Amino acid sequence: MIKINENYKKLQASYLFSDIAKRVTAFQQANPDKHIIRLGIGDVTRALPDACVKAFHAAVDEMANDATFHGYGPEQGYDFLREAIAKGDYQSRGCNIDTDEVFVSDGAKCDSGNFQEIFANDINVAIPDPVYPVYVDTNVMAGRTGQAEDGRYSGLTYLDGNKANGFIPDLPSEPVDLIYLCFPNNPTGATATKEQLQQWVDYAIANKALILFDAAYEAFVQDESLPRSIYEIEGARQVAVEFRSFSKTAGFTGTRCAYTVVPKDCTAYTASGEAVSIHDLWNRRHTTKFNSVSYPVQKAAEAVYSKEGRSQVQELVTYYLKNAKYIREQMEALGYDCIGGENSPYIWIDAKGDSWTFFDTMLNNAGVVCTPGAGFGKCGEGYIRISAFNSFENVQDAMSRISGAL
Numbered sequence: 001m002i003k004i005n006e007n008y009k010k011l012q013a014s015y016l017f018s019d020i021a022k023r024v025t026a027f028q029q030a031n032p033d034k035h036i037i038r039l040g041i042g043d044v045t046r047a048l049p050d051a052c053v054k055a056f057h058a059a060v061d062e063m064a065n066d067a068t069f070h071g072y073g074p075e076q077g078y079d080f081l082r083e084a085i086a087k088g089d090y091q092s093r094g095c096n097i098d099t100d101e102v103f104v105s106d107g108a109k110c111d112s113g114n115f116q117e118i119f120a121n122d123i124n125v126a127i128p129d130p131v132y133p134v135y136v137d138t139n140v141m142a143g144r145t146g147q148a149e150d151g152r153y154s155g156l157t158y159l160d161g162n163k164a165n166g167f168i169p170d171l172p173s174e175p176v177d178l179i180y181l182c183f184p185n186n187p188t189g190a191t192a193t194k195e196q197l198q199q200w201v202d203y204a205i206a207n208k209a210l211i212l213f214d215a216a217y218e219a220f221v222q223d224e225s226l227p228r229s230i231y232e233i234e235g236a237r238q239v240a241v242e243f244r245s246f247s248k249t250a251g252f253t254g255t256r257c258a259y260t261v262v263p264k265d266c267t268a269y270t271a272s273g274e275a276v277s278i279h280d281l282w283n284r285r286h287t288t289k290f291n292s293v294s295y296p297v298q299k300a301a302e303a304v305y306s307k308e309g310r311s312q313v314q315e316l317v318t319y320y321l322k323n324a325k326y327i328r329e330q331m332e333a334l335g336y337d338c339i340g341g342e343n344s345p346y347i348w349i350d351a352k353g354d355s356w357t358f359f360d361t362m363l364n365n366a367g368v369v370c371t372p373g374a375g376f377g378k379c380g381e382g383y384i385r386i387s388a389f390n391s392f393e394n395v396q397d398a399m400s401r402i403s404g405a406l
């Protein structure tokens with residue numbers, strides 16, 4: 001008899017964004033004439049940068065000719081893209097990252113979800129709350145938790161984010177081995193300073209722990225004093241893996257391309273205390289389970305690093321940040337406390353009440369989709385997240401509808 005992985009029974013019935021999509025579809029079916037404005041899931045709406053489109057087309061033409069056709073590529077990604085990333089995103093900013101420490105993938109969601117599987121099941125895992133649900137759910141699936149009770153799984157160390165700490169969690173009071181951090185933060189839009197990240201890196205070094213640093217939103221950092229990468233922090237090469245994505249910066253949510261940086265200095269330990277290279281383990285896992293991203297998509301991603309690509313990506317980021325500023329100003333004018341939206345495409349809003357109720361009010365009375373903070377953890381209850389990924393016209397329309405509805 002085929003048996004299930006019982007850990008799946010501990011999960012919520014459906015993934016947060018699937019749950020929201022179902023509610024929105026039901027609302028649309030009941031109100032077919034209503035134009036719904038989606039400021040929920042962080043899905044970009046503007047076209048790919050022209051430089052990427054040109055490179056994409058040219059690569060498709062190569063695939064159409066036997067002489068220039070590409071079959072399987074290297075599992076870790078083509079060197080042309082790995083080199084462009086190492087130089088363009090790290091070495092040019094003073095971070096010592098080599099080409100072969102970059103692993104190209106089809107998404108930061110997959111990588112941040114999969115990375116935990118190279119570690120033992122009895123490690124202590126620290127996860128911020130509120131948080132991108134993938135970090136929690138993948139550890140539940142792996143069997144590192146007990147049942148959920150009152151919105152929290154036993155066996156995890158939750159790092160509370162709240163107004164008092166500006167949604168930058170404090171160091172854990174108990175020893176932990178694996179730490180998830182995300183800055184600029186999804187969902188809150190909060191950003192961490194170099195000094196704050198230094199504390200985490202020092203903690204990880206002292207405790208032989210590893211930080212999984214999700215930097216998917218780094219391109220939105222405008223304040224030059226804020227770090228864009230964990231590798232701007234001294235010692236991070238020993239204790240941090242970084243996830244990045246072309247999704248939110250270059251509009252690749254539907255095209256799929258991302259990467260993970262695994263420095264060769266990162267070490268984990270066997271049960272008997274022998275040191276093992278995390279880079280080697282991840283390489284082993286990646287080459288077994290993944291065949292990289294298609295050649296045309298990697299060529300399109302490489303174009304992000306061309307002169308034209310850089311300026312077109314900057315134009316997209318500036319566009320979404322204008323939306324974010326507008327949303328934040330409008331919500332504050334309506335009397336709601338907000339954070340985020342300055343170095344982040346997300347605005348985190350104190351809903352002054354139950355977050356699913358606020359979600360329903362926004363959907364039913366304004367036809368606007370947001371994300372209820374409770375979906376990101378217990379500390380998210382009472383908040384909602386509004387995403388800046390839409391056209392400015394839709395954002396203006398949404399804010400005027402919200403103003404009428406509240």
Ligand code: MLT
Binds near residue numbers: 041043109132186
């Ligand atoms: C979000 O809305 O939190 C993100 O779009 C989800 C994701 O990137 O998977």
